[in-house]
Amino acid sequence: MALIVQKYGGTSMGSPERIKNVAKRVAKFRAQAHQVVVVVSAMSGATNQLIALTKELTANPAPRELDVVLSTGEQVSIGLLAMALQDIGVAAKSYTGGQVKILTDDAYGKARILAIDDAPIRRDLDAGNVVIVAGFQGVDAEGNITTLGRGGSDTTGVALAAALKADECQIYTDVDGVYTTDPRIVPEARKLDTVTFEEMLEMASLGSKVLQIRSVEFAGKYKVKLRVLSSFEDEGEGTLITVEENRDMEQPVISGIAFTRDEAKITVQGVPDQPGMAFQVLGPVAEANVDVDMIIQNAGRDGTADLSFTVMRGDLDKTLNVLDRVKAVIGAKSVEADKTLCKVSLVGVGMHSHPGVAARMFRTLSEEGINIRMISTSEIKISVVVDEKYLELAVRVLHKAFDLDRAV
Amino acid sequence: MALIVQKYGGTSMGSPERIKNVAKRVAKFRAQAHQVVVVVSAMSGATNQLIALTKELTANPAPRELDVVLSTGEQVSIGLLAMALQDIGVAAKSYTGGQVKILTDDAYGKARILAIDDAPIRRDLDAGNVVIVAGFQGVDAEGNITTLGRGGSDTTGVALAAALKADECQIYTDVDGVYTTDPRIVPEARKLDTVTFEEMLEMASLGSKVLQIRSVEFAGKYKVKLRVLSSFEDEGEGTLITVEENRDMEQPVISGIAFTRDEAKITVQGVPDQPGMAFQVLGPVAEANVDVDMIIQNAGRDGTADLSFTVMRGDLDKTLNVLDRVKAVIGAKSVEADKTLCKVSLVGVGMHSHPGVAARMFRTLSEEGINIRMISTSEIKISVVVDEKYLELAVRVLHKAFDLDRAV
Numbered sequence: 019m020a021l022i023v024q025k026y027g028g029t030s031m032g033s034p035e036r037i038k039n040v041a042k043r044v045a046k047f048r049a050q051a052h053q054v055v056v057v058v059s060a061m062s063g064a065t066n067q068l069i070a071l072t073k074e075l076t077a078n079p080a081p082r083e084l085d086v087v088l089s090t091g092e093q094v095s096i097g098l099l100a101m102a103l104q105d106i107g108v109a110a111k112s113y114t115g116g117q118v119k120i121l122t123d124d125a126y127g128k129a130r131i132l133a134i135d136d137a138p139i140r141r142d143l144d145a146g147n148v149v150i151v152a153g154f155q156g157v158d159a160e161g162n163i164t165t166l167g168r169g170g171s172d173t174t175g176v177a178l179a180a181a182l183k184a185d186e187c188q189i190y191t192d193v194d195g196v197y198t199t200d201p202r203i204v205p206e207a208r209k210l211d212t213v214t215f216e217e218m219l220e221m222a223s224l225g226s227k228v229l230q231i232r233s234v235e236f237a238g239k240y241k242v243k244l245r246v247l248s249s250f251e252d253e254g255e256g257t258l259i260t261v262e263e264n265r266d267m268e269q270p271v272i273s274g275i276a277f278t279r280d281e282a283k284i285t286v287q288g289v290p291d292q293p294g295m296a297f298q299v300l301g302p303v304a305e306a307n308v309d310v311d312m313i314i315q316n317a318g319r320d321g322t323a324d325l326s327f328t329v330m331r332g333d334l335d336k337t338l339n340v341l342d343r344v345k346a347v348i349g350a351k352s353v354e355a356d357k358t359l360c361k362v363s364l365v366g367v368g369m370h371s372h373p374g375v376a377a378r379m380f381r382t383l384s385e386e387g388i389n390i391r392m393i394s395t396s397e398i399k400i401s402v403v404v405d406e407k408y409l410e411l412a413v414r415v416l417h418k419a420f421d422l423d424r425a426v
Numbered sequence: 427m428a429l430i431v432q433k434y435g436g437t438s439m440g441s442p443e444r445i446k447n448v449a450k451r452v453a454k455f456r457a458q459a460h461q462v463v464v465v466v467s468a469m470s471g472a473t474n475q476l477i478a479l480t481k482e483l484t485a486n487p488a489p490r491e492l493d494v495v496l497s498t499g500e501q502v503s504i505g506l507l508a509m510a511l512q513d514i515g516v517a518a519k520s521y522t523g524g525q526v527k528i529l530t531d532d533a534y535g536k537a538r539i540l541a542i543d544d545a546p547i548r549r550d551l552d553a554g555n556v557v558i559v560a561g562f563q564g565v566d567a568e569g570n571i572t573t574l575g576r577g578g579s580d581t582t583g584v585a586l587a588a589a590l591k592a593d594e595c596q597i598y599t600d601v602d603g604v605y606t607t608d609p610r611i612v613p614e615a616r617k618l619d620t621v622t623f624e625e626m627l628e629m630a631s632l633g634s635k636v637l638q639i640r641s642v643e644f645a646g647k648y649k650v651k652l653r654v655l656s657s658f659e660d661e662g663e664g665t666l667i668t669v670e671e672n673r674d675m676e677q678p679v680i681s682g683i684a685f686t687r688d689e690a691k692i693t694v695q696g697v698p699d700q701p702g703m704a705f706q707v708l709g710p711v712a713e714a715n716v717d718v719d720m721i722i723q724n725a726g727r728d729g730t731a732d733l734s735f736t737v738m739r740g741d742l743d744k745t746l747n748v749l750d751r752v753k754a755v756i757g758a759k760s761v762e763a764d765k766t767l768c769k770v771s772l773v774g775v776g777m778h779s780h781p782g783v784a785a786r787m788f789r790t791l792s793e794e795g796i797n798i799r800m801i802s803t804s805e806i807k808i809s810v811v812v813d814e815k816y817l818e819l820a821v822r823v824l825h826k827a828f829d830l831d832r833a834v
Contacts, residue, residue, distance in 0.1 A: 034479065034482035034483050037483060038483065068502065071442065071502070071506060072505075072506065072509060074442035075442050075445060075446065075506055075509050075510045075513060076509045076510065076512070076513035078513075079509045079512075080508065080509060080512050082519075082520075083505040083506075083508040083509050083512070083520055084505070084509070085505075086501060086504060086505035086508070086520050086522075087501070087502050087505035087506060087509075089501075090498035090501045090502050093494060093495070093497075093498045093501070094476065094479070094495050094498050096494060097480075097491040097492070097493075097494035097495035098479060098480065098483055098491075098495060100488065100490075100491040100494070101480060101483050101484045101487045101488060101491045101492070101495075102483045102484065104484070104487075104488050104491070105483060105484035105486075111490075112490075112491055112494050114494075114571075116524065117569055117570075117571075161525055162525075163522075163525075
């Protein structure tokens with residue numbers, strides 16, 4: 019008998035028929051004498067519908083009241099799933115975030131979980147109930163309703179698993195696990211049986227949308243055994259996200275290839291080569307709420323340097339406006355932009371014990387005539403920026419070059 | 427400066443546009459320096475939509491979980507109204523039934539309010555906020571969400587007014603007050619400026635659907651000044667529901683005419699004229715969950731009696747099935763049914779000090795050739811059962827005979 023926390027997203031809860039399927043899956047685990055806590059999102063579309071309603075009333079809804087409205091989506095889900103379970107003879111009891119209770123700070127719309135009272139849940143589990151908890155929501159110390167922000171239900175699931183010291187936290191989604199790369203680009207992409215938290219974090223931050231990044235951090239911090247599974251398939255073990263030590267000795271050098279489209283690169287040329295110049299350029303950019311990703315500075319020969327960095331393409335115009343003012347202040351020569359770029363990254367904890375990964379990556383790309391525009395590395399990741407038109411080709415050839423299509 | 431509780435129903439909250447109108451009305455009262463507490467229902471249609479969802483999952487939803495789902499309708503409303511008020515510069519704060527908190531018993535779906543914690547509301551009012559409270563819902567002592575049953579928002583409004591000792595509880599509906607009778611039948615029907623709680627109770631129970639009967643009882647018990655107003659008209663004082671002593675000396679004999687269609691009359695003939703027979707007939711009917719209204723027993727000459735009573739037409743078949751069994755047991759002669767009847771009632775607290783009201787009623791009806799099938803009276807009401815085809819005629823001639831079209 020294990021204690022399992024399961025989380026079902028909006029797509030899994032998208033219709034009465036699908037809710038019945040979730041109930042059947044939960045019932046199967048109960049039949050194996052496991053204790054089950056279920057975290058659910060709002061039915062797909064419900065949250066957007068509520069947001070549309072608020073927009074008809076005001077362009078700037080007060081965050082406190084927006085959370086009051088949005089949290090109803092998950093509340094409907096918990097009640098419906100409890101009914102569906104009871105209808106097939108499984109005892110179940112629902113809880114809102116306020117009832118559990120999931121205590122958060124008072125940052126409406128992006129609240130962070132501070133504590134969870136696990137006593138009532140344990141009592142209900144011991145009484146033989148499936149406990150259903152509304153994801154995405156909590157209450158602050160004053161009893162005000164808060165929400166955790168988009169995708170927050172994953173975090174609720176992991177936080178509950180941590181508080182209850184659950185044996186496993188299962189995240190059910192519309193994919194059956196984490197893949198070596200996007201199968202729409204590389205048909206040979208292979209589902210990973212395990213991936214480390216660090217790799218998952220890199221892959222999530224690099225555009226693999228399987229899990230909300232905050233929930234992965236949370237799971238890593240509290241050592242919650244996290245598993246990604248499909249809610250639409252009955253078989254399959256999904257992908258287990260685990261701490262590095264749990265992996266086999268013979269781990270692969272590279273676990274997966276992540277990528278992001280919509281990159282733009284900006285180069286500020288002729289920046290005076292003095293201390294503090296990078297800050298004078300990038301400070302105002304950050305103040306404009308633009309996320310800067312890669313940054314490279316090359317010292318030139320005439321006492322000036324070139325500073326290049328990437329931003330999301332949607333932020334490009336805003337960034338150029340900011341730099342227009344900055345240029346005059348610091349006396350830079352010119353600002354140039356390139357907006358048809360993408361980023362391709364190799365991710366793998368095996369990388370640091372296998373020198374030569376970068377060299378192999380660069381050779382593979384050069385053999386296809388793909389020019390590398392920027393490079394950035396971390397302990398478990400190498401990213402390159404290339405022309406967007408090469409994205410699919412780059413991912414395909416790297417996937418093959420690092421043997422990702424072969425089972426380990 | 428007064429403290430006013432306002433309640434807006436589902437029709438008044440039926441769209442973003444209507445919610446904005448509610449906000450404007452509340453703002454008008456705030457501009458007059460009144461303190462305002464607003465109770466709202468779910469947007470019209472929302473509750474039925476939620477019920478439809480649950481029906482797709484199960485024929486018998488657990489009452490606890492049904493209340494979890496249904497209570498979200500009002501929660502959406504409070505958040506939206508708070509936003510609409512803030513959007514026009516009026517400080518406002520929303521509360522669910524659990525946050526206020528409105529303590530109820532644990533009779534899910536038809537809970538009764540036990541207590542209200544008015545401290546947070548008073549604090550917010552003193553801070554200059556409009557306080558918005560979700561109608562229809564509360565929490566039990568364990569923190570489980572409960573609902574008060576259909577129309578329960580009226581009760582929430584009155585209970586809040588009682589707890590806060592408000593100067594007035596205003597119920598906004600889609601009619602502009604209580605009328606002497608249904609204007610669709612008698613165009614001369616006149617809006618009443620005042621009506622007593624007792625009269626309102628009789629009229630509500632007799633089919634005038636302006637107010638939920640429980641809220642009227644509650645208001646009478648706690649001496650809450652209750653006013654019915656239109657949420658779609660800007661002018662008008664509506665109808666004040668008041669205790670009798672507050673009325674003018676020169677009160678009218680009759681305040682209004684109520685009626686119900688869909689009555690059916692059943693006569694059990696040849697019942698042995700012995701003690702306990704009425705119970706032997708009506709006990710099984712009550713057990714079948716059928717509400718019996720008027721009851722008349724006539725002793726015959728042969729040691730048997732005839733027992734007649736009325737039920738709602740929809741309950742007729744069920745009742746006849748029950749009586750089929752009863753007939754054999756008690757040895758009655760026959761069971762006859764008449765299912766095209768209606769009930770017309772004169773209501774007025776002035777009645778008991780004016781003898782001759784009944785005589786005038788019967789004469790008026792006989793002059794039109796309307797045969798009276800049953801009669802029942804109370805201190806402030808005379809009801810007659812007549813053929814349904816005479817309903818409109820009876821109401822019209824009585825409305826005229828008792829001068830209800832003339833302003834007092």
